[in-house]
Amino acid sequence: MRIEKTTVSKLKNTDFNNLKFGEVFTDHMFVCDYEDGKWNDPRIVPYKAIQIDPSANVFHYGQAVFEGMKAYKDKSGKIWLFRPTENYRRISISSERLAMPVLSENIFLPALNELLSLDKEWVKPGIGNSLYVRPFIFGSQHCIAASPSKKYKFMIILSPVQSYYSSPIRVLVAEKYSRATNGGVGYAKAAGNYGAQFYPTRLAQEEGYDQIIWTDSKNHEFLEEAGTMNIFIRIEDTLITAPTTDTILDGITRKSIIKLAKDNNINVEVRPISINEIVKAHSSGKLKEIFGSGTAVLVSEISGFGYKGKNYDLKSIKNSYSSTLKSILTKIQYNLTTDPYGWRSEVSAVKV
Ligand SMILES: Cc1ncc(COP(=O)(O)O)c(C=O)c1O
Secondary structure, three states: OEEOOOOOOOHHHOOOOOOOOOOOOOOEEEEEEEEOOEEEEEEEEEOOOOOOOOOEHHHHOOOEEEOOEEEEEOOOOOEEEEOHHHHHHHHHHHHHHOOOOOOOHHHHHHHHHHHHHHOHHHOOOOOOOEEEEEEEEEEOOEOOOOOOOOOEEEEEEEEEEOOOOOOOEEEEEOOOOOOOOOOOOOOOOEHHHHHHHHHHHHHHHHOOOOEEEEEOOOOOOEEEEEOOOEEEEEEOOEEEEOOOOOOOOOOHHHHHHHHHHHHOOOEEEEOOOEHHHHHHHHHOOOEEEEEEEEOOOEEEEEEEEEEOOEEEEOOOOOOOHHHHHHHHHHHHHOOOOOOOOOOEEEOOOOOO
């Protein structure tokens, strides 16, 4: 791997106490090009704008997939990733669905390790602080024929962040718009899935909600997920989450929460859950919690939801499942406890 270091670091001029999510980037980025059936020239270069032909596939047909992960710093200064091989697995699934070439594991993981080792001063210690890692692949061939690109770029950029949502959020249950449909691309982390959510989400925000909880596109009956989070519902002492079908992203936080909940004697049901069941549980007082899970938020408490013009509020409870599970997961991520699952992965430079 070729490494070209920056001559002027932006580190000293960065205000780490006032970071806006995703607006500040570190000194370096990783780039690798796909051409003639091969990934070529993996390199780390100073973070800068890149030149792309206006006819590139990504601008017209949207061949673009990405990942989202975080690097954490422990008290001794070591940097950790959380289940990075899961992100590799998922970007491969996403690439396949978008007819894009699949990266090899021996590009993805060394690239992460090398880049994070170089920019490790950008990871600040302390719970809530992390470096958001954004790997992405897009079609870069100059050609406006509606067919898969023959050239691609795989890149990784890094952005220092603080917690995403600090207070509980309010969500609107989708009744008209859909995020995904059977046979579609909902399970892939395809860029277009996100662009398509912005308009309905903006309408929901104008009504005072933070996000939408998507429902199945056929009858808008069963809960799927939110914009960048999987959803958990607690009815009495049972934690319920939808199975990950072809319309739902297979969240790494979600599967970690399920495992942690089970291992902490919480009854977990992975099954379709309808909005009617939730409304009923709310009126009988059995609905205890709703929360979202995802890399950006980790675990985000939901304080209420809107459905069919009515608002349903949820009281904050002591020793909630969301706060208990968030705390266990945070300790694993920041190396504050043992990791019986082998989820933590220490970052180290491994020049290839
Ligand atoms: C649509 C969607 N659902 C769920 C998640 C949660 O996935 P993960 O826990 O792997 O971050 C994300 C990503 O962050 C997402 O974009």
